[in-house]
Amino acid sequence: MSSELNNPFASTEQEHRGKKVELLVKSCTLAMTWLLIIPVLAIIIFLVYKAWPALSIEFLLDNPEKKMTAGGIWGPLIGTFFLVLVSLIIAAPTGILAGVYLNEFARDNWVTRFINLAVVNLAGVPSIVHGLFGLGAFVYFLGMDRCLLAASCTVAVMTLPVIITSTKEALASVPMSFRVACWNMGATKWQTIRTIVLPNSISGILTGVILQVARAAGETAPILFTGAMISSRIADSGWDAMVPYGLEDRFMALSYHLYIISTQWQNVPESFKFGTAAVMIGLVIAVNSLSIGFRIYLRARKKW
């Protein structure tokens, strides 16, 4: 008793209640965090389990045969690869250069604000609208016909805003004092960007670009009307199997292939559908891991 009386820091009744609330909030937030992991794990486990009978090297390297009931997914896989490659060749330089302009050169006036607003809004456009835009703009207006180039352009437009935004953020994270030091020695803005700003923001920029690979590979809607096709006869081996599609050819793609065999085609083995889905998820995870690893590597190198 006496020790309690002498304790000037004894906790009050209110504090006891506060502690309970604290515990409750902590466990709730923790539970919600774990809840996030459940769908991710569930999807992966479910997919791999269902896909297991189909998964093999041949599944990856063979072309679909006998109305998709046999063979593999080589055509769609290489088609997706080319789609991503061409769209990045278009979107990455455009987006990075635009981001550099917006962050390093543009003054804060209404034009800049308007462009920034446009970028934000472009990022919010649903992918099916991008698809219809691509159909109108590239296929009909520019007369590209439905082909790899038209689809890549459409996907490029879709990925641009995120590339621009992540480039801007990466550049903005380079301390202003570096730029000030350069300018005060008489460096032009471009010298400053080339020698100091870009080397120190390249990890962030590339992470943004790589994350868009996953998006470009996964979307169906933008390529639906602009170049994807259900089935195209491609060679089983040799150069023509490695590079089956030219820029003006229609092409198969994983996302579209999955859509077709799941909804439009009869008698496709279950495992093929899940196999295709598992390969797509695997690709996305692989690309994301690559970007995370890359970021860790580059971040370890820079210190200020």
Add this chain to the structure above:
Amino acid sequence: MSTIAPQVVTTEFTPTGSRQMDDDSIRTNDLNLWYGDFQALMNVSVNIKKGIITGLIGPSGCGKTTLLRCFNRINERYGNVTTTGDIEILEKNIYDSDVSVRQLRRSIGMVFQRPNPLPISIYDNVLFGMGIHDADKSLSKSNRNDIVEKSLREVDLWNTVKDRLKSRATTLTLEQQQKLCIARLLPLKPDIILMDEPCSALDAEGIEKVENLIESLRDDYTVVIVTHNMAQARRATDECIFMLLGEIIEHSKTSELFLNPQHEKTEMYIQGRYG
């Protein structure tokens, strides 16, 4: 108590015989500067002499840093700035159309409050300025090494870093970083070195060493140093300019300014009664 009189009290003195016109390194005439609508400098007319250390003192927001940034026209990079009046540096009006801002900044170095070495190696930091002015193209490797060694010796950093020239400049201590920031100006052979509170991020020992370094730059360079530290202004400068609310109140020899201030506001400020 009287309000601040706008006229400038300048104590004339002749350090070495008769004063000549080319004793002045920097001369401003009726310099006014606005950030948007806010007037940061008002009718500033000042002559800063060649080869000595001039201190800029005054309370926060009085325009010291703004005035410093006028001298290499870096203010123009900070957006909405309007300037009227003249600035002559080495007898040349720096707002003339035939003045290259890059060459101006090459011959007027700037050192900052927070040491800001670039996130590259110590070696590359020293040569960075030559690189951006394409002055290093014709240099052989041994020439470059000589320049790096000479510059680092001049700031008393060579012995400390000679074995790790290739390591990142940002791994140095703050004091070493600040010395490096001074060293990287030297290969460009500047005439003037501007310093914006160069010691305020340093500890006592660092301050002493950097002050000694600044002291050693006298004669070879014209040094203009902004400081909040009265004791430092007293120790490290030859002349002092006291500024208040964008105006120059008093400009005289440091010893005179501190011992016998001509203006009431100067006296109150150096006694620490405000600011």
